[in-house]
Amino acid sequence: MNILVFGKTGQVAMELQRRAPDARYLGRADADLTDPEKCAALITDISPDLVINAAAYTAVDKAEDDVDTARLVNGTTPGAIANACAQGQIPFVHVSTDYVFDGSGSDRWQVGDETGPLGVYGQTKREGEELVLAAGGASAILRTSWVFSSHGNNFVKTMLRLSESRDALNIVDDQIGGPTPAGDIAAALLEIGTQLAAAPDKAGLYHFAGQPDTSWKGFAEEIFAQAGRQVAVSGIPTSDYPTPARRPLNSRLDGSALEKAFGIATPDWKAGLARVLKELEVTPS
Numbered sequence: 001m002n003i004l005v006f007g008k009t010g011q012v013a014m015e016l017q018r019r020a021p022d023a024r025y026l027g028r029a030d031a032d033l034t035d036p037e038k039c040a041a042l043i044t045d046i047s048p049d050l051v052i053n054a055a056a057y058t059a060v061d062k063a064e065d066d067v068d069t070a071r072l073v074n075g076t077t078p079g080a081i082a083n084a085c086a087q088g089q090i091p092f093v094h095v096s097t098d099y100v101f102d103g104s105g106s107d108r109w110q111v112g113d114e115t116g117p118l119g120v121y122g123q124t125k126r127e128g129e130e131l132v133l134a135a136g137g138a139s140a141i142l143r144t145s146w147v148f149s150s151h152g153n154n155f156v157k158t159m160l161r162l163s164e165s166r167d168a169l170n171i172v173d174d175q176i177g178g179p180t181p182a183g184d185i186a187a188a189l190l191e192i193g194t195q196l197a198a199a200p201d202k203a204g205l206y207h208f209a210g211q212p213d214t215s216w217k218g219f220a221e222e223i224f225a226q227a228g229r230q231v232a233v234s235g236i237p238t239s240d241y242p243t244p245a246r247r248p249l250n251s252r253l254d255g256s257a258l259e260k261a262f263g264i265a266t267p268d269w270k271a272g273l274a275r276v277l278k279e280l281e282v283t284p285s
C-alpha cells in the first residue's frame, strides 16, 4: 500500500516512520499546511492508497495570537486534504485532540458528545474535524490527548529537563486526562488506515487515549518515580498556573468506539512511559 503522510518531524510522524519506513513523508518544505491548494494538489499528483495527516499547529498558547495560521494548518488544509481524498476515493486518517471539549463534568467524553473548545488551538482543531467529516469520503479522525515520546517537545521531556535544576515543582492537579504514547498512536493510525481501505464504512470519529486517567501532577510523579529523580511535586489548581490559553479540566476520552470498530485497545501509558525513558537512556540512579 502506498501511504502518503503529511508531517515528518513531529512526535507521531517520527513514530510512523519507524513502523512504516516505506511511506512517503512530507515535511514543511514539501507541503506547507498554510497552503491548502498545494497540499490538495499533491494528493491528486501522487495518488496514494492512503493519506495520514500527522502535522498540526500544536503550540497551544502561541495559537491565541496566531489565529490565522492555526486556522489554516488545523482547519482549512485538513479540509482541503479530505476533499482531495474524497474525490480520488482515497482513505484519509486525521488526528485531533481532547482540547475540542470544554472540560466540564467528570465523565469520559464519548465520540458523539458536544464539543466546546476553550482556546484557539481547540477551536481550529474542531474546525478541521468538521471540514474533514463534511468532505464525505472514507475519513477517520482519531482524537487523542497528552502525547509523549522521545522526540520533539512534550511534558515528559519538560519534566526531565526541569528535574536537572529543580528539587521541587508545582504542577496542576485539577486537569484530568490520559497521557498517550506517540508510538501507540502511530500503530493505531496505520491499523485504522489499513482497515478503512477495506471497509470505508468505518469512517468517522474515534477516541484513543492512554489509561488510567490521571492529572498532570500524577503524570509528573510517575515520570520522576520511573526515572528515579528526587523531585517533590506539589499539586496546584489551574488558577495558580496562568497561561494565555484556557485548558479543559476534564479531558477523559472514552476509547470504546475505536475498540468496537477496529479492535484497537486503549494503551497503558505507564508501560509506554517506561519504553520512552529507555529510549532516552534515562534509568533510575
Ligand SMILES: NC(=O)C1=CN([C@@H]2O[C@H](COP(=O)(O)OP(=O)(O)OC[C@H]3O[C@@H](n4cnc5c(N)ncnc54)[C@H](OP(=O)(O)O)[C@@H]3O)[C@@H](O)[C@H]2O)C=CC1
Binding pocket: 007, 008, 009, 010, 011, 012, 013, 027, 028, 031, 032, 033, 034, 053, 054, 055, 056, 057, 058, 073, 095, 096, 097, 098, 125, 143, 144, 145, 146, 147, 148, 152, 153, 182
Ligand atoms: N502533542 C500533543 O500533546 C497532542 C497532539 N495531538 C494531535 O496529534 C497530531 C500530531 O501531533 P504531534 O506529533 O504531537 O505534533 P508535534 O507538535 O510533535 O509536531 C507538529 C508537526 O506539525 C508540523 N507543522 C506545523 N506547522 C506546519 C506547517 N505549516 N506546514 C507543515 N507542517 C507543519 C511540524 O513541522 P515542523 O517541525 O517543520 O515545525 C511538526 O512536524 C496533531 O494533529 C495534534 O493536534 C492531539 C492531542 C495531544
Ligand SMILES: Cc1cn([C@H]2C[C@H](O)[C@@H](COP(=O)(O)OP(=O)(O)O[C@H]3O[C@@H](C)C(=O)[C@@H](O)[C@H]3O)O2)c(=O)[nH]c1=O
Binding pocket: 058, 059, 060, 097, 098, 099, 144, 145, 146, 147, 154, 155, 158, 169, 170, 171, 172, 175, 216, 241, 247
Ligand atoms: C511545565 C509545567 C506545566 N504545568 C502544567 C501546564 C499544563 O496545564 C500542563 C501540561 O503542560 P503542556 O505545556 O505540556 O500542555 P499543553 O501544551 O497544553 O498540552 C496539550 O498539547 C496539545 C497539543 C494537545 O492536544 C493536548 O492534548 C495537550 O497535550 O502542565 C504545571 O502545572 N507546572 C509546570 O511546571
Ligand SMILES: [Mg+2]
Binding pocket: 058, 059, 060
Ligand atoms: Mg505544549
